[in-house]
Amino acid sequence: MNDQQLLAALEGQSISTIYFIAFCTGMCVFLSFLTVRALYLMVDEEDRTYMDPLPPGLKLIWPFVQIISHFFCSFLPYEMMERIEKKLQYTGISYLLISEQFVALRIVSTFIGFFGGIFAINALGNPQPVVVLITTLIGFFLPDFWLSDTRKRREADIIRAMPVYLDFITMAVQAGLNLQGALGQAMEKAPPSALRNEFGTVLRDLRAGLTRADALRRMADRLDIKEVTSFVSAMIQAERMGASLATVLALQAEQRRSERFQRAEKLAMEAPIKLVFPLIVFIFPVTFIVLGFPIVMKFLAEGTL
Secondary structure: OOHHHHHHHHHHHHHHHHHHHHHHHHHHHHHHHHHHHHHHHHOOOOOOOOOOOOOHHHHHHHHHHHHHHHHOHHHOOHHHHHHHHHHHHHHOHHHOOOHHHHHHHHHHHHHHHHHHHHHHHHHHOOOOOHHHHHHHHHHHHHHHHHHHHHHHHHHHHHHHHHHHHHHHHHHHHHOOOOHHHHHHHHHHHOOOOHHHHHHHHHHHHHHOOOOHHHHHHHHHHHHOOHHHHHHHHHHHHHHHHOOOHHHHHHHHHHHHHHHHHHHHHHHHHHHHHHOHHHHHHHHHHHHHHHHHHHHHHHHHHHOOO
16 A cells, blocks of 8 residues: 555545544534433423513523523522522512522632633643633632622612602602601602612512511621611601601602712712722823834934934
8 A cells, every 4th residue: 555545545444433523522512411401391481470570691590590590509508598688679580590500600600710711721722621620710719709699789879769769659649648658659750770679679568467567677687787777767757756758758859869979079070099900000001102113213314213
């Protein structure tokens, strides 16, 4: 057998190997799809009538989250699930998913980070295993980062919307409605926000038979925000002392509005300090380059440099 025949045989063998690997990969993907589909059909259908819609990114991995939540997370300790549920309540994510689903989301995110690191190593040709470790850790802690960011945005939204809602409630109470009717009017007239959902929960608690103090205290415990806690304490104290509810609401609305202006003034005074780093790192070097380039080119043309 000459060299050309040997080369042709090797090429044919390599092509056959590639086809075999492609066939095995396709079969693995197909069997994996059938397995995931069969497991997903075994999961109880979820009723999301009273829950928030899933974000687009979460919809893609939601079947895996449901499978892990159903077959694995249901065996986790109750104390652990209770701590996670309280954390979800503080961030408002409890309207989106439950504690078991959050644990499943962390597991799926960790696996995505692991396989993403392996793909990055193969794509970049970097054999360093530390890349896989870093991407796996990022995937593990990514749900916590998401919770923290959601918590900050939700807290800012609630604090910003409080004066508006308190004004609506104050006007309704001054018009002769009780607190339950005033909350109903505020939910109809005020703009949608996270605070609207919380006041809706308070309204449902009142209709279920809870006292006004207990319903408001439950809202303060769910949110754990200083401004909301101060408002609830003032309302409970006014109810105990027999003070005018409209007067207390008006004072609370004015105080929340004053605090909002103070926060805006604080952010305005912090803006020049925050601009120092971008100016030094980005603006000043570009300015010096634009101004100095013609001078350097002139010196080079004259042979001075």
